Amino acid sequence: MIIDNGSYGSTGDQPTYAGKKTKLENVAEACGCENVVVCQDVDTGKTLQAAIDSKQMTVIVVKCDSGNIKLPVITMDPVVIRDRFMKAVTS
Known part of the structure; x- marks a missing residue:
């Protein structure tokens, strides 16, 4: 399942x-996925159940509005973020 709100919320x-011109469903199909379904967020439950019932490998692209809560933009240097992440996963 791909949840697409069309924006990078954590960086502003x-x-x-995908929010502008790339259709993630077309990317999935180009990668060989034969059963690709697009739905709106409110239809996720019934779409997921239909995919389970079909017993087919299914890629579901859920379109939803962007609209993260308002938080400050991350000011930490990307190298610091990377190093902190690497330390956490190797500990």
Whole structure:
């Protein structure tokens, strides 16, 4: 399942390529996924159940509105974030 709100919320809500012009369902199909379904967030439950019932490998692209709660933009240097992450996963 891919949940697509079309934006990078943690860095200031900039639009993603999927939010502008790239269709993630087309990417999934180009990767060989034969059963790709697009739905709106409110239909996720019934879409997921239909995929389970079909017993087919299914990629579901859930479209939802961006709208993260308002938080400050991350000010930490990307190298510091990377090093902190690497330390956490190797400990």
